[in-house]
Amino acid sequence: MKKTILVTGGAGYIGSHTTLALLQAGYDALVLDNLINSSVESLKRIEAIAGRGLRFVEGDILDSALLEKIFSEHRIDAVLHFAGLKSVGESIKDPLIYYKNNVSGTLRLCESMNRAGVFRLIFSSSATVYGSSSTMPISEASPLGIPTNPYGNSKLVSEEILSDLAKSSKKWKIGVLRYFNPIGAHTSGLIGEDPNGIPNNLLPYIAQVAIGKLDIVRIFGDDYPTPDGTGIRDYIHVQDLADGHLKALANIENHSGLNVWNLGTGQGYSVLQIIRAFEQVSGKNIAFEVVGRRDGDIAECWSNSDKALRELNWKAERGLLEMIEDAWRWQSSNPHGYGNSSRD
Numbered sequence: 541m542k543k544t545i546l547v548t549g550g551a552g553y554i555g556s557h558t559t560l561a562l563l564q565a566g567y568d569a570l571v572l573d574n575l576i577n578s579s580v581e582s583l584k585r586i587e588a589i590a591g592r593g594l595r596f597v598e599g600d601i602l603d604s605a606l607l608e609k610i611f612s613e614h615r616i617d618a619v620l621h622f623a624g625l626k627s628v629g630e631s632i633k634d635p636l637i638y639y640k641n642n643v644s645g646t647l648r649l650c651e652s653m654n655r656a657g658v659f660r661l662i663f664s665s666s667a668t669v670y671g672s673s674s675t676m677p678i679s680e681a682s683p684l685g686i687p688t689n690p691y692g693n694s695k696l697v698s699e700e701i702l703s704d705l706a707k708s709s710k711k712w713k714i715g716v717l718r719y720f721n722p723i724g725a726h727t728s729g730l731i732g733e734d735p736n737g738i739p740n741n742l743l744p745y746i747a748q749v750a751i752g753k754l755d756i757v758r759i760f761g762d763d764y765p766t767p768d769g770t771g772i773r774d775y776i777h778v779q780d781l782a783d784g785h786l787k788a789l790a791n792i793e794n795h796s797g798l799n800v801w802n803l804g805t806g807q808g809y810s811v812l813q814i815i816r817a818f819e820q821v822s823g824k825n826i827a828f829e830v831v832g833r834r835d836g837d838i839a840e841c842w843s844n845s846d847k848a849l850r851e852l853n854w855k856a857e858r859g860l861l862e863m864i865e866d867a868w869r870w871q872s873s874n875p876h877g878y879g880n881s882s883r884d
């Protein structure tokens with residue numbers, strides 16, 4: 541019998557790519573998403589690519605009654621928990637919404653899993669939990685920091701809750717995945733990142749300048765202690781990230797407790813390098829100007845993902861140009877993203 545995975549936030553950017561990978565690997569997927577930052581169109585496209593159906597429940601992870609219903613009606617083997625809010629700036633303006641969705645949401649989900657006897661969980665965390673003074677590359681043993689914003693803190697607090705939970709009983713099998721900077725799109729060009737409003741992140745911003753939706757990229761500082769003065773990050777292809785979830789899911793089958801893995805490429809690129817690579821791939825001129833540093837930004841951040849290689853037999857396979865080619869294919873063939881989404 542096929543295993544059924546509950547995917548919270550499965551209509552979103554990373555969740556949609558991972559749901560597709562699950563279907564392609566032979567799992568059944570049940571997506572729970574309130575569509576606050578996504579649309580059902582991504583789910584239709586996943587089904588089209590996979591040539592298989594998935595089950596979708598429109599609803600909120602904060603709705604305990606709905607979670608009880610889902611767990612009582614379906615034999616769920618494990619949960620991939622993507623649902624949450626992810627805008628750093630928004631989290632500073634409205635911290636309560638972030639703690640409610642990301643921390644209380646994770647709590648409610650775990651309570652319902654506990655009641656239902658479902659103990660396998662993969663949690664979407666972020667490299668943002670590491671301290672800003674870490675030396676590069678960052679491994680799982682690097683010190684955790686005090687995040688400079690409520691979003692980052694909501695991830696750190698959620699990790700701590702999961703860690704306490706895993707210590708409380710051997711029945712819990714939890715994988716925490718700390719993503720570096722996910723970019724790119726599925727190679728088909730049918731699913732990808734569809735940010736709401738003006739993008740906060742570099743890649744979707746550049747992509748929208750390339751198609752003429754936005755005028756100019758603002759580089760947040762060129763006076764960092766990096767070779768060209770602009771910030772360096774570890775960009776990882778979203779399909780590599782999706783594969784990492786499947787490997788983590790297989791791993792926790794046989795391991796009790798909580799395990800943490802970095803998912804990154806181990807290679808950093810500067811903002812200027814990304815702009816140049818995007819120009820090369822798209823053949824478009826990307827206008828940019830240098831402005832002041834963005835509050836809370838760090839100079840550089842890249843991963844040591846050896847633990848994932850050792851324990852999960854996972855490593856990122858796709859290089860920078862492939863990531864940008866896929867991002868550009870998605871953006872240029874879907875200039876309005878998923879279009880008539882429910883949130884528009």
Ligand code: NAD
Pocket residue numbers: 548549550551552553554555572573574575576577578579599600601602621622623624625626641645664665666667719720721722
């Ligand atoms: P996304 O916004 O595209 O996807 C999140 C999904 O969760 C959306 O479909 C949204 O509608 C849904 N959702 C939000 N709150 C919900 C709730 N209360 N109940 C049900 N559904 C809800 O974001 P993403 O980039 O795919 O990120 C997925 C996860 O990975 C998030 O937890 C995010 O914090 C984490 N993460 C993302 C990045 C990144 O750069 N994209 C980096 C590190 C970690």
Ligand code: WQD
Pocket residue numbers: 626628665666667668692720721722740741742743745757758759760761770771772773811834837
């Ligand atoms: C990348 C680089 C910017 C936009 C954020 C979150 C992190 C994680 C991933 C969820 C930096 C520069 C950006 C622009 C720019 N999310 N930049 N002009 O800040 O590394 O990480 O997303 O967990 O928590 O903090 O990603 O894409 O915003 O920035 O110059 O318009 O591009 O300064 O050096 P970041 P990003």
